[in-house]
Amino acid sequence: MSTATxxxxxxxxxxxxxxxxxxxxYRSNLLGSDLRITNYGGGNTSAKIWQxxxxxxxxxxxxxxxGSGGDVGSMKLDGFSTLYMDKLRALKGLYRGLAHEDEMVAYLPHCTFNLNSRAASIDTPLHSSLPYAHVDHMHPDAVIAMAAMANSxxxxxxxxxxxxxxxxWLRPGYELGQQLAAYNEAHPGLRGIVLGGHGLFSWGDTAKSCYENTVSLIERAQQWLETERTARQVQVFGGAAVSTLADADRDATLARVLPVLRGLSAEGAPKLLHVNTSPEVxxxxxxxxLLPLAALGTxxxxxxxxTKIRPLIVPEAVYQLDGDALKAALNELVAGYRADYAAYYERCKRPTSPALRDPNPVVILLPRIGMVxxxxxxxxxRIAGEFYVNAINVMREANAVDEYVGLPEQEAFDIEYWLLEEAKLQRMPRPKPMVGKVAVVTGGAGGIGQAIARRILxxxxxxxxxxxxxxxLDSVSAxxxxxxxxxxxxxVRCxxxxEASVxxxxxxxxxxFGGVDILVSNAGIASAAPIEETTLALWMRNQSILATGYFLVGREAFKQMKAQGTGGAIxxxxxxxxxxxxxxxxAYCAAKAAEIQLSRSFALEGAPLGIRSNVVNPDAVIRGSKIWTGKWSEERAAANxxxxxxxxxxxxxxSLLKRSVLPEDIAEATYFFAAEHLSAKSTGNILNVDAGNLAAFTR
Structure with a gap:
C-alpha cells in the first residue's frame, strides 16, 4: 500500500x-478514480447547496x-438524490428510536427536492446530520485497516x-447519523471521524477543501501503516506456505476446474466467473x-x-484431481459450504428476516493459483473480486501492526439480510434472458459471426x-x-x-468466464471448381475447416458443457x-453435408446431458460476408x-420469397436455437434461412 503514486x-x-x-x-468522480480512496460502488459524497x-x-x-446503488467514480449528475434540508432536519421529531429506525427510510421520498426520481441511500441521514457544507464518506483500505484493528x-x-x-461499529442508518452529529458537537475542531470496522467521514467548507482533507487523511493513514510495517519487519500473512504455479500449469488447472465449479454453483441460474491472480491475492x-484469516471474514x-462473509478454500489436493474424482471432491466442498451458510442463516435469522438466499460461495480461493x-x-x-482484494489489503495491514478483527457474525447477518437491502434487491429489473450465458462464436470476426455476437450480446x-x-478479431472485439x-x-485467435489451437x-x-453454454460453429470458407479440377488440396482444405474444424470445436464445447452439467446449445x-x-x-457441398450429419451425432449423444445441437442453413448471404470478398464471388458469378x-x-x-438474406437473418435463427427459453425442446433440427429454395426443403 505504498504512497509512491x-x-x-x-x-x-x-x-x-x-x-x-x-x-x-467532479469531486466525487475524482475520489472514485483511485481505488486506494474507495472501492467500486463504495462510499458516498454530499454537498449542501442553496437553490x-x-x-x-x-x-x-x-x-x-x-443516490442508492451508485458509484462515485463513474456516476453522472443524475446519480445524486436531492432533498430539502429543512425537511430532513424535521425528521428528528418523527424518530422513535433504534428499534424503529428503518421506518425513517420511508420518510426520505417526502423530502425530495424538485421531483428528483433518484432514490436516496441509507447513508443520507449521516450526511444531513453533519453541519458541514461538504462531506465525504470513503472506504479506503488504509483507514478500514485501522478501523478493523483490535485496538482501533x-x-x-x-x-x-x-x-x-x-x-x-454501528449499522448505517438514522441512529448512526444522530450519533455522528452528537459526537461531532462534543468534539469541536475535528477533521473527520473513523467508524469502527467501516470507514472514514471527512468534510470541508468547499468542494476543494473537502477533497484535499479527505485525501490528506487517507495519505497519512497509508504512510503511518507503511512506516510501522517496515519498522516491525513483520512477514506478510505469516510468510509463504506454498509457491505459485507456473503460468502454463495454472491455466491448465483453471481450464479443467472452473467449468466444474461453475456448474456446481449454478443453483438453477447460470453464473459467470472471474479470475484474479494479482500479487496481493x-x-x-x-x-x-490463509486459513485463520479467511475464517474471520470481512x-x-x-x-x-x-463477497459473503467468508470464502471457500479449495485445497491443492482437490484441484489436482481430474474427471469424476475432481467433480466429486469439488461437489463435497461446495455442498459443505452451502450447509455452513445455511447453518449461519439459522443461527442469526430474526423473525422478520428474508428467506435464505443463494448459499453458494462467491469467493473461492485456490492456494498456488489465486482467487475465483x-x-x-x-x-x-469482477467487482466482488475487487472487494475481496480490498478485504485482503485490510487484513494484511491490520495484522502487520495490530490484530485484525472481523465484523461479529450477527452484525454481518443483519447487514446481509437487512430488510432495506432486500427491498433494494426486489426493485432490481428482471435480467435479460442471456445474462449469465457464455457463447463461443467461431469465425466471429466475419459478417455473420459479428451479427450473431451482437444478437447474443x-x-x-x-x-x-x-x-x-x-x-x-482485435478490431471487432474492441x-x-x-x-x-x-x-x-x-x-481469442483460433x-x-x-487441435491445440482449439x-x-x-x-x-x-x-x-468459467465455461461455455453456447457454441456457434461458424468458421468457414467457400470454393468452387469442376470435379476434374478439384485438387486433393482443395478437397482437404474444405474438409479440414468445415468438417474437421466443426468436429474439433464441437468436441471441446461438448467437454466443457458436460463438465458443467447444466446442458448447453450447439x-x-x-x-x-x-x-x-x-x-x-x-468439395464445399460435401463438407457442408458432413456438418449437418455431425450436428445430428452431437444431438444424439448430447440429449441425455441436456446438450442440444441444431443447424442453421444460410444461402447467399452476400452483404457483410467475408467469403464473398475473395475468389468465391468471382467463381460463383462465372458458374452462373x-x-x-x-x-x-x-x-x-x-428465391421463392424474392428477398435478400442478410447476416442479421442468420443471427436471429441462430439465437432461436441458442436460447433455452425459445427452443428448449429442439435438437437435431435444421432451419433453412434462404428466402425459400425448393430444392433445399428438408425432407
Missing part, C-alpha cells in the same frame, strides 16, 4: 468553470448526496493526533495465515455484501469471438466491447483446423449446399454466367 490532484482551472452541483460531481425552490421561488438549502480507537488517536475522532492464498459492510469469484454476471463477479450474454484473422461493455466480450481457445473461454452454421448440391462446388455485381440480385430473384 500520488493521489489525483484537484484541477483549479477545471473546477472554476463548474457550478455547485457539477463541482460535487431556488421551484414552487415558492425562495432560496432553500438542498442536500445533494449520492487508540491507534486512530495515535495516527491522527486527536484531529480525527473514532466511533464504534497470491500473497494471501499462498500464506501460512469487516466493512460493503465488502461482505458482495462467481456471480450472476461478469461485472458483478443484446440480450445480456457474453461472447468469446474466435477467429484466425488476428487484425480483424468495437463490440465499446458497444456492450468490456466485461461481455473477449477475442485456427479451427489445429483446445487453447476453449481453455481461455473457461478462464475468462448451433452449426452449415449451408443450403448441405441439403442440395451446387454446380462446380463438390453473370457479373459479380449482379450476384445479390441473382440469388434474391431465384
Amino acid at each position: 500520488p493521489f489525483p490532484v484537484w484541477d483549479d482551472a477545471r473546477a472554476a468553470s463548474l457550478d455547485a452541483p457539477n463541482a460535487l460531481l 431556488t425552490d421551484p414552487l415558492t421561488g425562495e432560496q432553500v438549502e438542498v442536500l445533494w448526496v449520492k 480507537q487508540a491507534i486512530t488517536e495515535q495516527v491522527f493526533e486527536g484531529t480525527v475522532g473514532w466511533m464504534p 497470491l500473497a494471501f492464498v499462498n500464506s501460512n495465515d 469487516s466493512c459492510p460493503d465488502h461482505f455484501l458482495r 469469484t462467481i456471480a450472476k454476471d461478469k461485472a458483478t463477479a 443484446a440480450d445480456g450474454g457474453c461472447v468469446v469471438l474466435a477467429d484466425i484473422d488476428q487484425e480483424a 468495437e463490440l466491447a465499446r458497444a456492450h461493455g468490456r466485461d461481455h466480450v473477449r477475442g 485456427d479451427v483446423t489445429d 483446445i487453447a481457445a476453449f481453455g481461455r473461454a473457461a478462464i475468462e 448451433v452449426m452454421i452449415a449451408s443450403k449446399n448441405g441439403m442440395v448440391a451446387s454446380n462446380q462446388a463438390t 454466367k453473370i457479373g459479380e455485381n449482379d450476384l445479390e440480385a441473382f440469388y434474391r430473384d431465384r
Whole structure:
C-alpha cells in the first residue's frame, strides 16, 4: 500500500468553470478514480447547496448526496438524490428510536427536492446530520485497516493526533447519523471521524477543501501503516506456505476446474466467473495465515455484501484431481459450504428476516493459483473480486501492526439480510434472458459471426469471438466491447483446423468466464471448381475447416458443457449446399453435408446431458460476408454466367420469397436455437434461412 503514486490532484482551472452541483460531481468522480480512496460502488459524497425552490421561488438549502446503488467514480449528475434540508432536519421529531429506525427510510421520498426520481441511500441521514457544507464518506483500505484493528480507537488517536475522532461499529442508518452529529458537537475542531470496522467521514467548507482533507487523511493513514510495517519487519500473512504455479500449469488447472465449479454453483441460474491472480491475492492464498484469516471474514459492510462473509478454500489436493474424482471432491466442498451458510442463516435469522438466499460461495480461493469469484454476471463477479482484494489489503495491514478483527457474525447477518437491502434487491429489473450465458462464436470476426455476437450480446450474454484473422478479431472485439461493455466480450485467435489451437481457445473461454453454454460453429470458407479440377488440396482444405474444424470445436464445447452439467446449445452454421448440391462446388457441398450429419451425432449423444445441437442453413448471404470478398464471388458469378455485381440480385430473384438474406437473418435463427427459453425442446433440427429454395426443403 505504498504512497509512491500520488493521489489525483484537484484541477483549479477545471473546477472554476463548474457550478455547485457539477463541482460535487467532479469531486466525487475524482475520489472514485483511485481505488486506494474507495472501492467500486463504495462510499458516498454530499454537498449542501442553496437553490431556488421551484414552487415558492425562495432560496432553500438542498442536500445533494449520492443516490442508492451508485458509484462515485463513474456516476453522472443524475446519480445524486436531492432533498430539502429543512425537511430532513424535521425528521428528528418523527424518530422513535433504534428499534424503529428503518421506518425513517420511508420518510426520505417526502423530502425530495424538485421531483428528483433518484432514490436516496441509507447513508443520507449521516450526511444531513453533519453541519458541514461538504462531506465525504470513503472506504479506503488504509483507514478500514485501522478501523478493523483490535485496538482501533487508540491507534486512530495515535495516527491522527486527536484531529480525527473514532466511533464504534454501528449499522448505517438514522441512529448512526444522530450519533455522528452528537459526537461531532462534543468534539469541536475535528477533521473527520473513523467508524469502527467501516470507514472514514471527512468534510470541508468547499468542494476543494473537502477533497484535499479527505485525501490528506487517507495519505497519512497509508504512510503511518507503511512506516510501522517496515519498522516491525513483520512477514506478510505469516510468510509463504506454498509457491505459485507456473503460468502454463495454472491455466491448465483453471481450464479443467472452473467449468466444474461453475456448474456446481449454478443453483438453477447460470453464473459467470472471474479470475484474479494479482500479487496481493497470491500473497494471501499462498500464506501460512490463509486459513485463520479467511475464517474471520470481512469487516466493512460493503465488502461482505458482495463477497459473503467468508470464502471457500479449495485445497491443492482437490484441484489436482481430474474427471469424476475432481467433480466429486469439488461437489463435497461446495455442498459443505452451502450447509455452513445455511447453518449461519439459522443461527442469526430474526423473525422478520428474508428467506435464505443463494448459499453458494462467491469467493473461492485456490492456494498456488489465486482467487475465483462467481456471480450472476461478469461485472458483478469482477467487482466482488475487487472487494475481496480490498478485504485482503485490510487484513494484511491490520495484522502487520495490530490484530485484525472481523465484523461479529450477527452484525454481518443483519447487514446481509437487512430488510432495506432486500427491498433494494426486489426493485432490481428482471435480467435479460442471456445474462449469465457464455457463447463461443467461431469465425466471429466475419459478417455473420459479428451479427450473431451482437444478437447474443443484446440480450445480456457474453461472447468469446474466435477467429484466425488476428487484425480483424482485435478490431471487432474492441468495437463490440465499446458497444456492450468490456466485461461481455473477449477475442481469442483460433485456427479451427489445429487441435491445440482449439483446445487453447476453449481453455481461455473457461478462464475468462468459467465455461461455455453456447457454441456457434461458424468458421468457414467457400470454393468452387469442376470435379476434374478439384485438387486433393482443395478437397482437404474444405474438409479440414468445415468438417474437421466443426468436429474439433464441437468436441471441446461438448467437454466443457458436460463438465458443467447444466446442458448447453450447439448451433452449426452449415449451408443450403448441405441439403442440395451446387454446380462446380463438390468439395464445399460435401463438407457442408458432413456438418449437418455431425450436428445430428452431437444431438444424439448430447440429449441425455441436456446438450442440444441444431443447424442453421444460410444461402447467399452476400452483404457483410467475408467469403464473398475473395475468389468465391468471382467463381460463383462465372458458374452462373453473370457479373459479380449482379450476384445479390441473382440469388434474391431465384428465391421463392424474392428477398435478400442478410447476416442479421442468420443471427436471429441462430439465437432461436441458442436460447433455452425459445427452443428448449429442439435438437437435431435444421432451419433453412434462404428466402425459400425448393430444392433445399428438408425432407
